[in-house]
Amino acid sequence: MIERWLPAAASAHACALDAVLFGIHWHMLLIFTAWLALLVVILIKFRQGANPEPRPTEARRLWPAIAIGCVVIGDAVILTTLALPAWSARIAPPPANVTPIEVRVTGEQFAWNIHYPGPDRVFGRIDNSLISASNPVGIDRDDAAARDDIGLLNILTLPVGRTIVIQLASRDVVHSFTLHEMRVKQDAMPGMTTRTWFTPTRTGDWEIACSQLCGLGHYRMRGELHVVTAAGWDQWMKDEQVRLTR
Ligand SMILES: [Cu+2]
Known part of the structure; x- marks a missing residue:
């Protein structure tokens, strides 16, 4: 009921x-x-x-x-x-027999910066001085491990059925990373990295919300969560790689 x-x-x-x-x-x-x-x-x-x-x-x-x-x-x-x-x-940490997909999410007033390690599964170097509208995470493309990294603003695309580990941080104040449908809510603290993990069981398009009153623009601190099929995720990753080479 x-x-x-x-x-x-x-x-x-x-x-x-x-x-x-x-x-x-x-x-x-x-x-x-x-x-x-x-x-x-x-x-x-x-x-x-x-x-x-x-x-x-x-x-x-x-x-x-x-x-x-x-x-x-x-x-x-x-x-x-x-x-x-x-x-x-x-x-508890994710089960040892699964290989999780790791994603870094950094909150700031009033957006979620999302950093994917790319196909090599290694996070490349980031540099705050490189942050711009086209590079919201500040990925340093001179670093070999960073060349395939994907940095997006407010868009979290994940495959269904895979365990996801989110490494959470904040650039300014305390935010709270919330995915209602995943039953995930975890504070993003300035100066430290916190982790949360989950396994999506359904595909769908939902919202990333901030559950901590973090300033005047708190109401618009919203992102998109897209849970797609495994094939859809592979295709998304390929499309992003093509976009990086353009
Ligand atoms: Cu917030």
Whole structure:
């Protein structure tokens, strides 16, 4: 039922995170309904008309302890069966038997600079003094490893079914790299590189959002996420290489 109000779940770990969300919401709904029922019972049972004199003995029953105990047990069950397993899976590195695709994403007010290592899978040298409208990442083409590198503004193209590692940084303030459909949200911090990883399970065109209020232009810090087929990604990579030679 709640699924229809959420963005599409398009990554391998999305269902585990959604299960935590649903578990918490159903638990809260249960607590809310129980408290509401209790309130109605109390209003009727302890109304002034039926109880002209206060009877403090009524308040000493075991029921309050049982009710609070049920809430605590419910919380513990969600924590141990859903939340902790999902959290430990998210902070673990990608499985050793997969070869991830690494992409560097650097946030700045108010855009995402995206650096792909190209077919050689090695990130070439970057130099901030080379940053321009046509070279948003500042790739130094004099470096041999940088010749096939691709630097794009606000466009993240990825293949479906491959594990993606994002190396995140920021040029100015704290941003938060968000891919709703991938259930990815990770802060981009100035002065340090953070990592996040995921495996897209569906093709589609979605948004890269910034979830940290990062300045007056925060609302327009949006990029495009394109998840394409493996063949589509190979073709995209070839097209980008052709574009580099022009
Ligand atoms: Cu931002």
